[in-house]
Amino acid sequence: MTELGITNSSIGLSRKEIVRLVNQYIGVSGGYLGDFSYSSHVDFYRDYCGLDISPYDYEGTTRERFIAILSSLPPREQAAVVRGVIDRFPVEEGPATRTAELRNEFLQIIQRLETGTPIPSEVPRITSEVVSRAIADADLLLRSSGATSGVDRIHTALHGYLIAACRDAGINPAHDASTTALLKALRSSHPKLADLGPRAKDIERVLNSCTNILDAMNPVRNQASMAHPNHELLGYEEALLVINVGRTLLSYLDSKLS
Numbered sequence: 001m002t003e004l005g006i007t008n009s010s011i012g013l014s015r016k017e018i019v020r021l022v023n024q025y026i027g028v029s030g031g032y033l034g035d036f037s038y039s040s041h042v043d044f045y046r047d048y049c050g051l052d053i054s055p056y057d058y059e060g061t062t063r064e065r066f067i068a069i070l071s072s073l074p075p076r077e078q079a080a081v082v083r084g085v086i087d088r089f090p091v092e093e094g095p096a097t098r099t100a101e102l103r104n105e106f107l108q109i110i111q112r113l114e115t116g117t118p119i120p121s122e123v124p125r126i127t128s129e130v131v132s133r134a135i136a137d138a139d140l141l142l143r144s145s146g147a148t149s150g151v152d153r154i155h156t157a158l159h160g161y162l163i164a165a166c167r168d169a170g171i172n173p174a175h176d177a178s179t180t181a182l183l184k185a186l187r188s189s190h191p192k193l194a195d196l197g198p199r200a201k202d203i204e205r206v207l208n209s210c211t212n213i214l215d216a217m218n219p220v221r222n223q224a225s226m227a228h229p230n231h232e233l234l235g236y237e238e239a240l241l242v243i244n245v246g247r248t249l250l251s252y253l254d255s256k257l258s
Contacts, residue, residue: 012075013082017109018067021082024097025106026089033062034089041065048084051077079113082106111236112147124254126168130160138243147239152227154246155179155217161250162186165257179214187211192257210249217242 013021026034036044038055041062045053058065070081086107091100123132138153162182166173173185187193187207196203220242221227224234234242 011112013070013078013109013113018070020102021070021085021106022063022067025094025102026085027095027098028063033066036062036066038062044084044088045069045081048088049077049080051080075113079110082110082113108236115237115240122251124161124250125258126161126165126254128160128164131157131164134160142243147236147243148233149226151225151234151239151242152221154243155221155225155227158214158217158246158250161253165190165253169257178218180211180218183211183214186253186257190257213245213249217246 022028022033028034033041041055045051045055053069055062055065055069058068060068070078073081086103089098091098091103123135134153134157138150138157141149141153159179159182162179163177166182166185169186169190171185171189173182177185196207220234223230224232225239226233233239
């Protein structure tokens with residue numbers, strides 16, 4: 001929990017996002033939020049958001065009440081409020097800071113809020129500076145710019161982790177080995193991957209599928225992410241799929257090999 005009660009989860013609105021919505025999109029003057037009166041602020045949640053919320057349950061100016069309410073809501077209800085703001089405050093009628101680009105940015109944020117929570121990331125026990133920084137960057141980009149921007153970083157984190165895991169085990173693949181080659185090297189040479197427990201053959205099939213997934217992630221990262229100035233980019237749901245698969249594989253390997 002942070003200032004003004006604003007949460008900082010990777011899916012819910014960040015403090016920065018809420019402040020931008022308030023100050024740049026809606027606009028504030030003398031503590032008043034846009035052209036809201038106390039009564040129209042009450043009507044807003046019912047008429048534009050479909051929510052049963054009373055600003056009179058909160059203290060402060062209209063701006064302070066709006067921030068407190070928005071900060072307290074779960075992601076899907078936050079999405080309803082942001083969508084209501086976009087409907088209630090057209091771009092062409094707002095201050096200079098209320099641009100079409102900012103509206104589109106908040107439409108992407110709505111998509112994030114409505115889609116669901118990504119698999120949480122953890123700093124692996126087998127790591128390097130590259131891995132730690134890439135994971136932190138992926139989390140930041142996922143929260144601030146959307147899942148598509150985080151695909152490149154999670155790919156870098158996974159690639160860096162596989163290199164670190166090979167070195168930790170005394171495995172020496174080629175210096176330019178791909179993620180697929182690195183995973184194959186670990187599977188064939190790391191003693192902790194020799195025993196896959198019950199249903200070993202089935203788990204072996206799962207790992208084979210993971211190798212295929214890694215192989216597919218390379219062109220996705222190179223040709224449909226922000227790694228390069230690509231013309232076509234992954235949609236939010238597909239980008240989140242790539243991120244979640246990468247985090248799941250990294251988590252399993254670190255738990256197994258550490």
